[in-house]
Amino acid sequence: MKPVLFCDFDGVLCFDRYWRSLPLDKYEQVQDFIFRNDKTLVNDWMRGHYSAEEINKKVAEKVGVPYDELWDLFVEDCRTMTVSREILGRLNNLRDRFIVMLITGNMDSFSRFTHPSLDLDKYFDHISNSFHEGMHKTDNDGELFLKYVEKYNVPIKNCIVLDDSNNVCKVFAHLGGTAYLVTSDKSLEFYLNNL
Structure with a gap:
């Protein structure tokens, strides 16, 4: 079975903010x-x-x-949140090697407005939003990650998370997966170049 590549949204794929058009x-x-x-x-x-x-x-x-x-x-x-189409295309191209999953700590507004406007279903095998899950990625020591590796019947040691949260990366690594912390020095593109 293909491993899961978990990718965060805010701070990894997108840097736009809600209410950014206010004065x-x-x-x-x-x-x-x-x-x-x-x-x-x-x-x-x-x-x-x-x-x-x-x-x-x-x-x-x-x-x-x-x-x-x-x-x-x-x-x-x-x-009108923006995400690089090139990056989305690169993630989509990884679907032959990974189950590519967007896993985001987000709100109902993401699922109602952002997700459909960006056609995110075209690029990801699954999209998980904390609003619908009722929990964050770090809740219960990473229970959400375990839910999906069990769903896809793949060992977490073969899975990767790309996230800008040090805490998320620590939780995922503690579970046995490979965690890549996305920063201004090591962007998502940097990690995609090395997968």
């Missing part, structure tokens, strides 16, 4: 509110406890932007 001061307020200070809200959203509509209502109240205006901007930002 800078409002954008920074959103980043502080959702992603920088108390991360409980974003983690709960990524585990499926909130919808994008519920989060945008909270954000609209927090930063003082009308909900309908914020929602339209948010959806458009989700739909």
Whole structure:
């Protein structure tokens, strides 16, 4: 059986942000509110406890932007995220040697707007989003990774993860897989050149 090549989305394939079209001061307020200070809200959203509509209502109240205006901007930002078609093509070409799987800690908005607008199903054998899984990659010592290696009946020692999270890489390596930490010095392209 082919090994699984797990690939992260944010910080590995894509560097665009939600709400990036807001004026800078409002954008920074959103980043502080959702992603920088108390991360409980974003983690709960990524585990499926909130919808994008519920989060945008909270954000609209927090930063003082009308909900309908914020929602339209948010959806458009989700739909217009960019990923290198060349990189997607290279991942697709690896499907003869690997089960290529996108595994992302993400929100319902990814599945509803980003995933379809980028036609990601064309490039990956499977797409796993924490929102639908109800857990992050590191929860329960990497339970999500084990779920998929068992599904595909392949030893984890033959599998690879490409992720920008040091914690994810540590968990995956502890399980016995090969972890490649994607950084500005060692990009996804660097690792793809060496697979």
